[in-house]
Amino acid sequence: MTATEAFAEWGLTARIPDEPRRAARRHLLDGIGCALGARGLRSEVPALRLVSGGFGTHLIGGGEGGRDQVARANGNLIHALDFDDTHAGALVHVTAAVAPAALASAEVQEADWSDLVDAFVVGAEVVARIGAVVTHGFHRRGFHATAVTGVFASVVAIARLRGLDRTVTTHALGIAGSLAAGSLEFLADGASTKQLHPGLAAGNALLAVDLAVAGATGPSTILEGDHGIFRAYVDEAVTADRLTDGLGDRWEVEAITLKPYPLCQLSHASLDALAGIGPLDADEVETIEVTIPEGSVDIVAEPRDKKVRPRSEYEAKFSVQWDLAARLIDGHIDAATFADHGFERDDVASLAERVRVVSVPDSGPPASAPGMVAVRLSDGTTRVGEAGASRGTPTNPLTDDELVAKFRRNATRWGADTDACVEAVLRGGGTVTDVLKTTRIAT
Numbered sequence: 001m002t003a004t005e006a007f008a009e010w011g012l013t014a015r016i017p018d019e020p021r022r023a024a025r026r027h028l029l030d031g032i033g034c035a036l037g038a039r040g041l042r043s044e045v046p047a048l049r050l051v052s053g054g055f056g057t058h059l060i061g062g063g064e065g066g067r068d069q070v071a072r073a074n075g076n077l078i079h080a081l082d083f084d085d086t087h088a089g090a091l092v093h094v095t096a097a098v099a100p101a102a103l104a105s106a107e108v109q110e111a112d113w114s115d116l117v118d119a120f121v122v123g124a125e126v127v128a129r130i131g132a133v134v135t136h137g138f139h140r141r142g143f144h145a146t147a148v149t150g151v152f153a154s155v156v157a158i159a160r161l162r163g164l165d166r167t168v169t170t171h172a173l174g175i176a177g178s179l180a181a182g183s184l185e186f187l188a189d190g191a192s193t194k195q196l197h198p199g200l201a202a203g204n205a206l207l208a209v210d211l212a213v214a215g216a217t218g219p220s221t222i223l224e225g226d227h228g229i230f231r232a233y234v235d236e237a238v239t240a241d242r243l244t245d246g247l248g249d250r251w252e253v254e255a256i257t258l259k260p261y262p263l264c265q266l267s268h269a270s271l272d273a274l275a276g277i278g279p280l281d282a283d284e285v286e287t288i289e290v291t292i293p294e295g296s297v298d299i300v301a302e303p304r305d306k307k308v309r310p311r312s313e314y315e316a317k318f319s320v321q322w323d324l325a326a327r328l329i330d331g332h333i334d335a336a337t338f339a340d341h342g343f344e345r346d347d348v349a350s351l352a353e354r355v356r357v358v359s360v361p362d363s364g365p366p367a368s369a370p371g372m373v374a375v376r377l378s379d380g381t382t383r384v385g386e387a388g389a390s391r392g393t394p395t396n397p398l399t400d401d402e403l404v405a406k407f408r409r410n411a412t413r414w415g416a417d418t419d420a421c422v423e424a425v426l427r428g429g430g431t432v433t434d435v436l437k438t439t440r441i442a443t
Helices: 003-013 018-040 067-079 095-106 113-132 145-162 166-176 184-188 194-212 229-234 265-277 294-301 305-307 313-317 320-330 346-352 400-414 418-427 433-437
Strands: 285-293 355-360 371-377 383-387
Touching: 003 113, 003 145, 003 166, 003 355, 003 418, 018 095, 018 265, 018 418, 067 095, 067 194, 095 113, 095 145, 095 194, 113 145, 113 433, 145 166, 145 194, 145 418, 166 194, 184 194, 184 294, 265 285, 265 294, 265 320, 265 371, 265 383, 285 294, 285 320, 294 355, 305 320, 305 346, 305 355, 313 320, 320 346, 320 355, 418 433
Parallel strands: 285 355
Antiparallel strands: 285 371, 371 383
16 A cells, blocks of 8 residues: 555544544644734735635635635745744644645535544644654755645545545545645745745645546655655655554644744744743843754754844744844744844844854754753853753643633734634534634624
């Protein structure tokens, strides 16, 4: 059995235990909150402008449009702040990769929220395994893993919601392989393509399923074949057994990080290490030395000139130097830190100039590495902070109260009824449409 056949068969029929379903609801609440935060901060969400209105598929935060338009816009919204969850091994934004297509398809099917939760779980399991089977393999070759892997995960989630059979789902996955794309070149100048990637993957997944239902076929070996995704994109042979390892036994949806900071996951442990030092006066700081894994350097530390003085909000979110400086000066870092051209602050750039990055060999996925920061002060003393694992990771998870507090901060900016939304997503039933309607501005 090929990997796509195995993913299709399992994804369509898997019985989901309570704990993975509970984890899925937490991640869906977080993703919805991130989308509401983006709308509340009036962040740039180009895909939102392409929604023409009507047609009955709901945007997070209110508004309606066609299925594919809404899926692309919701993907753009969830990922706009880079505040959404991350699977460390896969370095994939799971909720952004799976939820947009699943939500849109579920509304068309008039599905219950519980059905959406199950579809999200199987999609999350697929995206985590495809992304993590070669640790950061896609990123090393210049691909954004969320975009490349998200299209496959979304196909499985859609197929479950639509009640398709294994054959059609396998063909849809094969077709999706020709639509799997996403470049990391946005790192060169902070372009907004990264924010678009989840929505593009969602739209392509919907297209792949539609084509398969219409009779189009796709190769069942699209993942592990001689010209499949892994040989073509990662230049590594991957077997079906490796891709499906632990499927149905080990639940990756329970191993996804909920972000406490709206920036690249690779900087989180460093920020937590700095927070552990306690308050500092920026005027007394001579140097800051931060230790990060080699696999993180090209993403969050180099080229140094662009990291120290970022040219866009997204460049700032991918700069460990700038983020540490902002955290030290302000005593916190949140979505508002980057809003309204916050990346242009001279005081932050001046301190970022004093940040020295030291790299160490990777000992595992860089996104789950510990953090260490040493701050040398003008009186000659050095303060050292360490974090074994950043907050929000599986070993140091956010509590339900912390998750809801994060959601409320995001949702309140938009004006949604936070109580109704929390209840609907975490504990409620009803249809997917019922839940999405709770995200509108309260009247």
